[in-house]
Amino acid sequence: MSTSAKDIGRLFSPLQIGSIVDCVEPLSAGSEAGWALELLAERPELEVVPIERDGAVLGVVSRHVLEGIVESAWKRFWQKDLDAYVVPARRSVEATDYVDRIVAVDLADVEKDDPGWYIVNHRRAYLGIVNLRTMLEHLNHLRSLDLRRAGEMQKHLLSKKPDEDPRFRICFYNRMAHEIGGDFYRSTQIGEDRWLVACFDVAGKNISGALATSALGAIFACFKLFAYAGEAQLTTGLLNALVHEVNPGDVFVAAALFYLDMKAMTVEIHNCGFSPVLAFIPQENRKIACKMARPNLPPLGIEDRMVNDAPQLIPITPGLRLTAYSDGLTDMTDPFGERYGEERTIEYLRTLHKSSQADIPGLVGTEVDKWIGESHLADDITLVDLRFL
Template sequence: MTDSCSKILVVDDEPDLQLLMKQKFRKKIRNSEYAFFFAEDGLQALDIIREEQEIHLILSDINMPNMDGLTFLNEVQKLNRRELKTVMVSAYGDMENIRTAMNGGAYDFVTKPIDFRDLETTIEKTLSEIEQYLSALEAQKQLEALSYDLDMAARIQQKLLRKDFPVYTDDTRFEIYAKMIAAKYVGGDFYGFFKFDKDHLVFYTGDVSGKGMPAAIYMAVCQTMLKAIGSQVLSPAEALTQVNRMLIPESDISTFVTVFYGVLNVSTGTFAYCNGGHNLPCLLKADGSVSELEDVGGLLLGKFDGMPYLEQTIQLHPGDQIVTFTDGVTEAENPSGEMYEEERLISFLQNNAGSGTDTLVNALFSEVQGFAGEAPQSDDITVLAVRFGRD
């Protein structure tokens, strides 16, 4: 109702009241602040309310022909329009009916003979209450619309993250499993994998700066670029170099992404990787030993053009696993503010050596969530594990 005309319905059978109302509020009428509608009884008033849905304030007499004010008030309540406020007007000595009206849902009352200064104050107070309610109702509608949009965005984002595990069941040379839980409806973490050819498996894990919808949109852009470039370029370093170059025009001052990118030769166990400012994965060997992959440098993507990305190659043996993750794992906090950190992750991996990738990843999520307890999840959590060879 802010910056708009307030529509007011006056229900009274006294013929002089219409002239008095127009005279007393002529300035507000002239300035299009108020617009008055008039009815002589409750039946006429109900017809007007049905035609003029923007009427939110009613001034109604109690004693009227055809349909009195109390019956009219009861009919108004049946409309179930909480923004529609009724102020009853009656003689001061008619307190019994006024009490009945207030108990029946009237918002306020004024007495006859009408004190127009008091009436104006009552109108302004009631209109202010109506405006607050309508504003809250609009905010609720926007929140519901946003919630729907976020829910749809979450569904779309989940479709971008392949979840139909197990995959490549006809290829016994490796196994892979991944999982992501967003801190909000949608998140900035992501993972991806695909076969470059019959012997090479490409996989990556990423973390976009920020959370929520902006991070989710940027995440979709990154995911698309990584798949497009990765399907054409086998070298991890060259893939990140090209993606970085493409992301820079799409990034603003606060937007960037960290990515770990690896290519596994599933026939020989040769593993080449490149890191773009991401958490270094762990190498969980078949004998239970755990080590962090060697840091080959490489800054985050989407910020610095012309930065070099280097790659490293190591040899995996049957049963060895590469466990990639985002900082939502190591920086998960318990109610005391203590972080999970790398030491606990390494200890967990050592105690779960020999597990399949699905068992390992799901157990790690349970471990981290158990550690966090009742503390709210402050960041997206993502884990992707690749094992060379199967049992």
């Protein structure tokens, strides 16, 4: 009784109406309801059958209307031509028309219980039928596929092994609130005995955030490919200029940037609107001092130029530990709506000081699950743990 447009050569792209049309042969308006139901038996999932008169497709007749005629002897005796029961099509569309454009135009005018049927033509000839519900389901499917692919690409960017040195160890933890997100991290060498370890939190989630993180990934790829060796202030200024150049004005990026100089044995911290950076510094008698580096610079991309007049320097000593986290950690809520908060976050990160760095991703993941319970993350969480040997 019918075939799919995909079965006749896949003539159309997934974005076009022709890719989801049901190529159902129309019945003549003079056909009997019983015969129409017999044909529908071949397609139990089909809700309607198209009706034509004199070569023109008028609309569709629903299965339940046909069943009502057949079940009543009186209605069978007095059955009118099927075009008397036709639900007119909303309009005719071309198989090459794009699904999203039709939905955008017609969705607001469709009543709640009306599936909204369309006659689909191709090269001036009837091809089949499709309804608005099918279009919406198809668009949702395409969007899901796009998000899944974007998530795979983002995971590929984040899965690249960080550049390391025997004198220090780096551990990253990341958990997205959705398929794709706006957090990013990377470490790379930027000169002889100098390294950059960075965490980013884009002011934009899902697709917009993922696009911004892709741009950041491209920047770090260029650093590596072209053996970039800029100084700390120059590098932060360059990152700021690039973020400002490639993103709209309302998109900015919070960042925690650690510039390691293993010759001078210092870490220069540029906190660009990020959550507080914690430094756990070994003291005498095996005590640990905790210092906090709050933002000393605006987020990247807000200003066209970035000037750091007061860099935060920390001497590198064996046992020094630096950690930074995105605000998704402090902002996560339990099932009753209580925030995890900064105080609880800092105290928890203190407890990780004695834990093996290899155990940190699992420990943090367990803590997140324990806190949120059955609720969901509202924001991405990224954490970096940097330890000097």
